[in-house]
Amino acid sequence: MIFGYARVSTKDQNLDLQIDALKKAGCKEIYSEKLSGRSKKKPKLEELLGQLREGDILMVYSLDRLGRTSKELINLLSEFKERSIQFKSLQEGVFDTTSAMGEAVFQIIAILKAMEVQVLSERTKDGLTAARARGKKGGRPKGSYNKSKAAAAVTLYQRELPISEITETLQISRSTLYEYLRREGVKD
Template identity: 85%
Template sequence: MIFGYARVSTKEQNLDLQIDALAKAGCEDVFSEKLSGRSEKKPKLEELISKLRKGDMVVVYSLDRLGRTSKELINLLSDFKEKGIQFKSLQEGIFDTTSAMGEAVFQIIAILKAMEVQVLSERTKDGLAAARARGKKGGRPKGSYDKNKAAAAVTLYQRDLPISEITKSLNISRSTLYQYLRNEGIK
């Protein structure tokens, strides 16, 4: 059986491109999730892996959808090979783990992908440090703390009202509610 796996990092991102490409590649069953690649647990990937049998194939849109680090990818593909499971990446089209050349290419690409992630991370950190050196602060602007709403939030929360009702009645976001509760000493 040919299985597909699609993943995007945030809920705002769309899976359609990956799912369409996997369907076109002949995937009979596609597992998808919206979850950061840095997450240690990937429930849909774990579910997919639990269904794999000897002779099956796993197809992904791109290697980085499967894992963030070369070690993670190499371990996963080694497990696939031991279990007789084939692997294919659509973006890195030369990928076919059933041959020695395909395995070598996999290891090279995995290293390059990991390096790319590291370089992007370093650039981001350098950019943030440069901005801080110029006196810029990142993140959301601090909102004003409304002591009356905070007190009301605590009262409603202690009455075991659902979070959605509290946020609606006070016209605040969920994160603001939790901030109020933390600042008022409620865990």
């Protein structure tokens, strides 16, 4: 059976491109998740690995979706080889990991992908350092402060209403509620 695995790094990102490509390539069952590739635990990937049987094919859109480091990718490849599972990546070309040449190409590309991730990380850090040197601040912009909602939030909070009820009543997020309480000087 052909299984697919799709992953994006944040909840704001969309899996559609990967899932569509995997379906087009013949995947019968696709496991997907939204979490950083740096996460040690990938529950859906672990679940998928438990489902794979001898002769199955695991397909991903791109190598970096499966793992972020060459060591991680090579360990998975070794596991696939031991369990007689084939692996294919759509972006880097179709690999036949049962052949020596396919395995060698996989390892080379895994190393290049890991290097690409490292270079991107370094560029991001350098860019942030340069921006800070120019007085720019990173992070999420401050939201607008609604004084009347803040006062209402304080009142409801002091009445010891459940947090979920306060946020629903005022149509605000939990983080906004806590920001209002902090700005209004309310201690937990």
